[in-house]
Amino acid sequence: MSLRPTVDFLLHDWLNVESLQSRERFADHSRETFDAVLDTCERIAREKYAPFNRLVDTQEPHFDGDKVILPQATHEAYKAYAESGMLSAAQDYEIGGMQLPYTVEAAANAFFAMASVSIGSGMLTSGNANLLMVHGTDLQKKVFAANEFSGRFSGTMCLSEPQAGSSLSDVMTRATPDGEGFESDALGPRYRLKGNKMWISSGEHELSENIIHLVLAKIPDANGQLVPGVKGISLFIVPKKLVDTQGQLTGERNDVALAGLNHKCGWRGTTNTLLNFGEGKYPVRGEAGAVGYLVGKPGEGLRCMFHMMNEARIGVGMAATMLGMAGYYASLDYAKNRPQGRPTGAGGKDASQPQVRIIEHADIKRMLLAQKAYSEGALALALYCARLVDEQHTGTAEDADVARLLLEVLTPIAKSFPSEWCLEANSLAIQIHGGYGYTRDFPVEQYWRDNRLNMIHEGTHGIQAMDLLGRKVLMENGRGLKLLAERMLATAAKAETAWAPEAAALRDAMKQVGQATQEAWAGAEPAQALANAVPYLQAFGHTVIAWIWLDVACSAASDDSPAAQGRRAACRYFYRYELPKIGAWLNVVSSRDPTCADLPEEAF
Numbered sequence: 001m002s003l004r005p006t007v008d009f010l011l012h013d014w015l016n017v018e019s020l021q022s023r024e025r026f027a028d029h030s031r032e033t034f035d036a037v038l039d040t041c042e043r044i045a046r047e048k049y050a051p052f053n054r055l056v057d058t059q060e061p062h063f064d065g066d067k068v069i070l071p072q073a074t075h076e077a078y079k080a081y082a083e084s085g086m087l088s089a090a091q092d093y094e095i096g097g098m099q100l101p102y103t104v105e106a107a108a109n110a111f112f113a114m115a116s117v118s119i120g121s122g123m124l125t126s127g128n129a130n131l132l133m134v135h136g137t138d139l140q141k142k143v144f145a146a147n148e149f150s151g152r153f154s155g156t157m158c159l160s161e162p163q164a165g166s167s168l169s170d171v172m173t174r175a176t177p178d179g180e181g182f183e184s185d186a187l188g189p190r191y192r193l194k195g196n197k198m199w200i201s202s203g204e205h206e207l208s209e210n211i212i213h214l215v216l217a218k219i220p221d222a223n224g225q226l227v228p229g230v231k232g233i234s235l236f237i238v239p240k241k242l243v244d245t246q247g248q249l250t251g252e253r254n255d256v257a258l259a260g261l262n263h264k265c266g267w268r269g270t271t272n273t274l275l276n277f278g279e280g281k282y283p284v285r286g287e288a289g290a291v292g293y294l295v296g297k298p299g300e301g302l303r304c305m306f307h308m309m310n311e312a313r314i315g316v317g318m319a320a321t322m323l324g325m326a327g328y329y330a331s332l333d334y335a336k337n338r339p340q341g342r343p344t345g346a347g348g349k350d351a352s353q354p355q356v357r358i359i360e361h362a363d364i365k366r367m368l369l370a371q372k373a374y375s376e377g378a379l380a381l382a383l384y385c386a387r388l389v390d391e392q393h394t395g396t397a398e399d400a401d402v403a404r405l406l407l408e409v410l411t412p413i414a415k416s417f418p419s420e421w422c423l424e425a426n427s428l429a430i431q432i433h434g435g436y437g438y439t440r441d442f443p444v445e446q447y448w449r450d451n452r453l454n455m456i457h458e459g460t461h462g463i464q465a466m467d468l469l470g471r472k473v474l475m476e477n478g479r480g481l482k483l484l485a486e487r488m489l490a491t492a493a494k495a496e497t498a499w500a501p502e503a504a505a506l507r508d509a510m511k512q513v514g515q516a517t518q519e520a521w522a523g524a525e526p527a528q529a530l531a532n533a534v535p536y537l538q539a540f541g542h543t544v545i546a547w548i549w550l551d552v553a554c555s556a557a558s559d560d561s562p563a564a565q566g567r568r569a570a571c572r573y574f575y576r577y578e579l580p581k582i583g584a585w586l587n588v589v590s591s592r593d594p595t596c597a598d599l600p601e602e603a604f
């Protein structure tokens with residue numbers, strides 16, 4: 001079983017990605033160029049990532065007092081990825097990019113996430129550089145972004161602080177003007193930053209010549225006070241090593257110091273750091289304070305950062321998806337080879353017969369089909385979202401606007417559905433392995449540990465849920481939700497003949513979600529509406545994946561291959577075993593059930 005036929009089916013038979021060639025930006029591309037990118041990524045992932053996934057889990061990053069040491073395999077994977085050109089795949093030809101559609105880029109990156117999610121494929125680096133391409137000055141693009149695209153520098157995003165995780169309005173890192181003439185520095189208005197950033201992925205290592213931190217910090221007002229709320233947040237480029245206007249290292253270290261490495265449950269191949277900015281460990285020109293260059297305008301830091309966060313959320317969803325897929329393939333292989341038990345016939349079990357392989361048991365098939373339905377459904381959604389990103393960038397003004405709004409509504413699902421349900425898929429993969437799955441002799445326990453992170457970072461599950469119910473479905477008078485409903489209805493109409501019960505179930509689920517959305521907001525208190533935001537997210541996510549599966553099944557309708565049979569079965573599974581769950585989730589939303597919210601602390 002390999003991932004490639006599934007990716008090919010989704011890209012070509014379902015999303016018709018070749019149609020993008022008619023856009024001027026992608027005119028040089030063809031099925032051949034798309035295939036070449038996928039072939040290269042599949043090969044690098046197979047040769048440089050997959051064989052070392054366990055190694056990077058057991059040889060965690062460590063600090064020798066001077067440097068963070070990572071296994072040699074990580075250095076080689078980093079180099080191979082950078083040399084493949086994938087860091088700048090979607091960028092213009094003039095800056096060395098391939099002008100590749102994001103849909104193909106996302107599909108190609110899926111191979112790395114499945115082979116070794118924690119070796120990583122530069123999501124932070126390209127996300128960091130992409131942000132600078134939108135919000136940076138020409139020189140910031142040339143000095144920082146271009147060197148990130150080539151792999152010479154790598155990137156981070158520094159939002160979280162020990163006391164400010166979900167609540168970014170409480171960040172306390174301060175940025176003060178760096179002396180006279182601070183505004184006229186060629187690299188951008190120059191500030192000195194002081195503060196602590198917690199949980200920073202890839203915050204310290206020797207993989208690249210320099211690390212470009214994008215840091216959220218507050219500029220104090222005239223009284224030296226930090227402005228409360230997100231309006232006070234600005235964004236700064238803080239390089240680990242200072243550079244000149246040509247992007248060359250000046251030889252001076254910036255005042256950014258590693259305070260410690262976090263030792264994690266999973267995703268151990270990526271360093272995770274507590275960084276001290278401006279504590280004076282590496283004074284610059286005799287003074288404590290990390291030198292940072294303002295990006296965009298003061299007070300617009302979070303808005304700029306969202307550019308990176310939205311991409312990162314789809315990327316996190318894809319990572320969770322591919323971990324789910326990796327567990328599915330591993331447990332499928334195991335189930336085909338493990339003999340255990342005998343079938344129950346009319347006269348009971350016949351112990352004189354040889355044991356059967358566990359894939360012959362209905363309960364194992366149930367667990368395999370659940371994994372397939374969660375993971376392939378989530379992959380299809382991720383690629384659908386990626387296709388919307390291409391529409392947003394290259395479609396007509398009207399289509400681009402529709403794509404933008406659909407992405408607003410679907411991004412919390414693209415991040416959260418796989419984080420929850422592909423984690424569940426990994427749990428089922430362990431279950432299929434029996435006791436062996438619980439040991440380190442098989443890869444599935446690592447997939448589960450790696451996947452457990454995804455419900456936490458890039459906005460926790462709870463925060464995504466409140467974003468969906470509290471903002472996304474309401475924005476622009478609910479237009480995003482209406483646009484999504486139109487697409488779902490179009491799928492139901494297309495499915496009417498071959499998939500009548502599923503088409504009816506989808507319409508019914510949409511009605512239930514629509515009604516619950518209204519009833520959640522029918523009371524006067526936003527707190528009541530949002531108290532059950534997570535069950536709402538779960539029901540919404542299941543309805544979205546049901547829609548995606550029905551659409552995929554329509555494309556697999558006339559094909560008798562085992563792969564198409566499997567897709568149709570996964571669709572049926574989702575409608576019969578999963579979609580009915582939404583009733584229970586939506587009940588508490590509609591009634592604004594106060595069971596959890598009203599319980600006094602002492603009663604716990």
Ligand SMILES: Cc1cc2nc3c(=O)[nH]c(=O)nc-3n(C[C@H](O)[C@H](O)[C@H](O)COP(=O)(O)OP(=O)(O)OC[C@H]3O[C@@H](n4cnc5c(N)ncnc54)[C@H](O)[C@@H]3O)c2cc1C
Binds near residue numbers: 157160164167459
């Ligand atoms: C391995 C790892 C890598 C990371 N990488 C990065 C990185 O590169 N850059 C970066 O900036 N950050 C990074 N993070 C930080 C991550 O984004 C935060 O952990 C996350 O935002 C949650 O913040 P917190 O840990 O402070 O938890 P808290 O915000 O304290 O949340 C704890 C719990 O309370 C809930 N909660 C919080 N507020 C509310 C509310 N208002 N209503 C209801 N429930 C609420 C949350 O949903 C959560 O379940 C990383 C984290 C980890 C674990």
